[in-house]
Amino acid sequence: MSADRQGTDPTPPPIDSSDQRPSVPLAARIERTQLELRVAALEDALEASERRRQAVIDRYERLLEDRAATDGSSVSDGRLPALVERFRDS
Numbered sequence: 829m830s831a832d833r834q835g836t837d838p839t840p841p842p843i844d845s846s847d848q849r850p851s852v853p854l855a856a857r858i859e860r861t862q863l864e865l866r867v868a869a870l871e872d873a874l875e876a877s878e879r880r881r882q883a884v885i886d887r888y889e890r891l892l893e894d895r896a897a898t899d900g901s902s903v904s905d906g907r908l909p910a911l912v913e914r915f916r917d918s
Contacts (some may be wrong), residue, residue, distance in 0.1 A: 885916055 889912065 885912065888912060888915075 892912070
């Protein structure tokens, strides 16, 4: 026996043309799916933002190292490392 004959057909019943309002469960499923997609898109955007932020930090640290190497000063001198840490923690 097929699943259709056992009464477990996953297809929703046809909507009566006299009732223009969609069924509440279907609307709820659609809304839930839309929200799940939005959450996934926001998570992707957050991950991309974190990668960009880390790339900026990495570039800045390389710049400080290069500057320290050419100036003969240590990266730990001055306030710049504190600024990097504040930026990293935010």
